[in-house]
Amino acid sequence: MTENQQVLIDSIPQGKLAESNYRLASVAMPEVAEGEVLVKTIAFAITAGTRAGLQGSASYAGAPQTGVVMNATGVGEVVESKDPELPVGAKVMGPTGWQNYSLQKRKQVSVIPDGQDPVHYLGPLGVNGLTAYFGLLQVGQPQAGETVMVSAAAGSVGHLVGQIAKIRQCRVVGVCGSDSKGAVLTQRLGLDAAVNYRDGNYRQSLKEATPDGVDVYFDNTGGTILGSALFRMNVGGRIACCGVVSQYDTDSPEPGPKGVPGLLINKRLTMRGFLVFDFADQYDSARKEIAGWLASGELVSLTDEVRGLKQAPEAFVDLLAGGNLGTRVVRLD
Amino acid sequence: MTENQQVLIDSIPQGKLAESNYRLASVAMPEVAEGEVLVKTIAFAITAGTRAGLQGSASYAGAPQTGVVMNATGVGEVVESKDPELPVGAKVMGPTGWQNYSLQKRKQVSVIPDGQDPVHYLGPLGVNGLTAYFGLLQVGQPQAGETVMVSAAAGSVGHLVGQIAKIRQCRVVGVCGSDSKGAVLTQRLGLDAAVNYRDGNYRQSLKEATPDGVDVYFDNTGGTILGSALFRMNVGGRIACCGVVSQYDTDSPEPGPKGVPGLLINKRLTMRGFLVFDFADQYDSARKEIAGWLASGELVSLTDEVRGLKQAPEAFVDLLAGGNLGTRVVRLD
Numbered sequence: 001m002t003e004n005q006q007v008l009i010d011s012i013p014q015g016k017l018a019e020s021n022y023r024l025a026s027v028a029m030p031e032v033a034e035g036e037v038l039v040k041t042i043a044f045a046i047t048a049g050t051r052a053g054l055q056g057s058a059s060y061a062g063a064p065q066t067g068v069v070m071n072a073t074g075v076g077e078v079v080e081s082k083d084p085e086l087p088v089g090a091k092v093m094g095p096t097g098w099q100n101y102s103l104q105k106r107k108q109v110s111v112i113p114d115g116q117d118p119v120h121y122l123g124p125l126g127v128n129g130l131t132a133y134f135g136l137l138q139v140g141q142p143q144a145g146e147t148v149m150v151s152a153a154a155g156s157v158g159h160l161v162g163q164i165a166k167i168r169q170c171r172v173v174g175v176c177g178s179d180s181k182g183a184v185l186t187q188r189l190g191l192d193a194a195v196n197y198r199d200g201n202y203r204q205s206l207k208e209a210t211p212d213g214v215d216v217y218f219d220n221t222g223g224t225i226l227g228s229a230l231f232r233m234n235v236g237g238r239i240a241c242c243g244v245v246s247q248y249d250t251d252s253p254e255p256g257p258k259g260v261p262g263l264l265i266n267k268r269l270t271m272r273g274f275l276v277f278d279f280a281d282q283y284d285s286a287r288k289e290i291a292g293w294l295a296s297g298e299l300v301s302l303t304d305e306v307r308g309l310k311q312a313p314e315a316f317v318d319l320l321a322g323g324n325l326g327t328r329v330v331r332l333d
Numbered sequence: 334m335t336e337n338q339q340v341l342i343d344s345i346p347q348g349k350l351a352e353s354n355y356r357l358a359s360v361a362m363p364e365v366a367e368g369e370v371l372v373k374t375i376a377f378a379i380t381a382g383t384r385a386g387l388q389g390s391a392s393y394a395g396a397p398q399t400g401v402v403m404n405a406t407g408v409g410e411v412v413e414s415k416d417p418e419l420p421v422g423a424k425v426m427g428p429t430g431w432q433n434y435s436l437q438k439r440k441q442v443s444v445i446p447d448g449q450d451p452v453h454y455l456g457p458l459g460v461n462g463l464t465a466y467f468g469l470l471q472v473g474q475p476q477a478g479e480t481v482m483v484s485a486a487a488g489s490v491g492h493l494v495g496q497i498a499k500i501r502q503c504r505v506v507g508v509c510g511s512d513s514k515g516a517v518l519t520q521r522l523g524l525d526a527a528v529n530y531r532d533g534n535y536r537q538s539l540k541e542a543t544p545d546g547v548d549v550y551f552d553n554t555g556g557t558i559l560g561s562a563l564f565r566m567n568v569g570g571r572i573a574c575c576g577v578v579s580q581y582d583t584d585s586p587e588p589g590p591k592g593v594p595g596l597l598i599n600k601r602l603t604m605r606g607f608l609v610f611d612f613a614d615q616y617d618s619a620r621k622e623i624a625g626w627l628a629s630g631e632l633v634s635l636t637d638e639v640r641g642l643k644q645a646p647e648a649f650v651d652l653l654a655g656g657n658l659g660t661r662v663v664r665l666d
Contacts, residue, residue, distance in 0.1 A: 052595075219594060222593075222594045222595065226593075226594060239594075241594035241597045241598050242598065243598065244594055244595045244598065247595060253591060253595070254591075255588035255589060255590070255591050256588060256589030256590045256591055256592065256593035256594075257588070257589045257593065258586060258587075258588050258589055259589065260555075260559075260589035260590065260593045260604070261552060261555045261559060261572075261574035261577055261589075261604065261606060262555065262577045262580060262586070263606075264574045264604060264605070264606030265574050265575065265576065265577065265606035265607065265608065266606070266608075267606065268605075268606050268607055268608060268611060269605070269606050270603060270604070270605040270606075271593070271594065271597060271603070271604045271605075272597070272601075272602070272603040272604075273594060273596075273597030273598035273599070273600065273601050273602050273603075274598065274601055275598065275599075275601060278601060
């Protein structure tokens with residue numbers, strides 16, 4: 001094993017992302033320096049938010065670069081170690097990127113406890129799960145009996161948001177992009193209603209699905225779905241701004257929704273944007289609670305797996321078109 | 334005195350408001366019923382927010398009607414009383430509308446203490462002052478040393494916001510529509526900088542005026558000024574959404590700012606809309622603090638007076654074009 005396979009960003013997308021924006025590369029295995037470990041990737045997550053990193057300076061991810069490994073959070077096993085805290089055989093979650101091997105340091109990874117499925121660290125116990133947990137509970141602050149609406153409700157974050165809101169005894173309405181996803185939300189995950197935003201009757205269906213209005217809206221999309229939510233919000237409602245998936249796969253984002261700031265005033269709404277990293281000091285207690293829900297079966301993790309590094313670009317393009325159900329993961333093992 | 338002079342809404346504006354949307358009327362003096370008082374108007378305020386009431390159901394003021402007296406908050410003196418709590422001679426603030434006489438009930442008016450200038454109850458001690466006070470201090474939550482930006486900074490609410498932020502030891506930048514207003518803000522009211530949004534160099538000037546970014550933005554305008562503020566906000570910043578004056582004088586409001594929700598997420602911003610009525614239980618303590626600032630000279634009330642009921646429509650049209658400095662008041666005494 002002397003070569004590392006990678007997927008590099010070959011060009012910055014003009015308009016929609018295409019598989020041709022990526023290329024495969026084969027490079028020498030990296031040298032492990034003191035304090036580092038070499039991690040063999042088991043799997044990495046494909047997440048819509050990384051598309052924003054290819055858009056330029058308006059994103060928190062910074063200006064995009066070509067010729068570098070595509071970034072991703074992954075899980076893997078330590079195969080060579082120059083850090084006694086991370087012995088060979090340890091399983092970790094960290095910024096592996098789209099490649100078979102990566103160098104990691106202790107402070108940039110989370111150690112996965114023995115007996116825990118590493119792939120859960122890309123889903124409910126990883127960034128997606130923590131995002132759902134803190135965004136819903138601390139930013140949205142839902143109370144039992146309130147109505148929670150979530151967009152991209154069958155997505156990696158959304159499908160966890162809806163279930164956590166049900167655990168907290170809310171009425172939950174998920175917005176998604178197909179009737180088959182909607183059926184999964186209501187029949188398998190226990191949501192009270194699902195609405196397909198691609199349906200011509202979307203606004204009316206949303207109204208019927210939220211007879212008491214919406215108290216908390218967890219926004220993964222921005223754009224027209226955010227606009228529709230503003231009209232359904234109750235006085236005093238909270239909007240947790242998590243992602244803008246409707247605006248990622250383009251180089252000319254839409255204007256913002258018309259109801260801002262007029263409807264915010266009339267209805268005394270609070271919109272708050274957040275990044276999960278702001279809650280890092282509370283990850284441990286959150287993971288403990290989420291792990292409990294997984295163990296009891298109250299929370300179901302939907303994983304949508306693809307095999308092989310070469311499949312990553314296609315899997316990402318398809319995800320941006322709404323092709324995934326739950327957390328999309330590329331497995332390399 | 335058997336006739337009451339009134340200004341009625343004659344037609345709903347198509348596009349911009351015009352004086353011709355109003356007409357004068359002369360009606361019989363109203364009969365005072367048990368529990369009511371007849372109030373002779375001393376003055377009423379012209380405020381941009383009432384323009385929203387002529388736009389239809391998107392406004393919190395409800396659907397517009399014609400043939401009714403134009404609404405306004407005013408101050409006046411009780412001239413006939415069938416309520417022992419409001420004797421003849423008492424001065425009150427309440428919903429007088431654009432007319433010489435109105436019937437009022439105890440619960441819909443505030444009694445103006447003896448010795449207090451009644452016109453202050455249309456400015457710093459009235460709805461404008463309370464809006465500035467609660468919106469800045471409770472919604473915006475500025476800390477000493479932070480930068481506060483306010484739009485419509487020479488307006489009825491804005492000129493009080495800027496001064497209260499100075500009292501709270503913030504750096505304060507006001508956005509206004511002319512250089513002469515800007516000079517009043519910096520030279521007379523003590524703001525640190527003023528920026529003219531009508532200047533072609535506005536964005537660059539705003540950047541130079543906010544070298545440390547913006548921590549709290551008090552938004553009276555929405556639209557492009559809100560958009561410019563989003564780009565200057567610091568991580569963790571707060572936006573108090575008070576008014577949408579840029580969108581009132583039209584029947585086709587602009588789309589919302591592009592940065593919503595993308596910049597809210599990247600910068601972890603909170604945008605919160607409010608109405609002053611939500612703070613009604615704290616009016617007394619707020620008025621006490623504001624009255625102290627007026628007495629000490631720390632807070633200056635700018636009043637822009639017009640005389641005579643017939644002048645009200647022109648004064649309103651001119652205000653919507655940015656013609657006022659401070660609180661515009663129509664005096665009838």
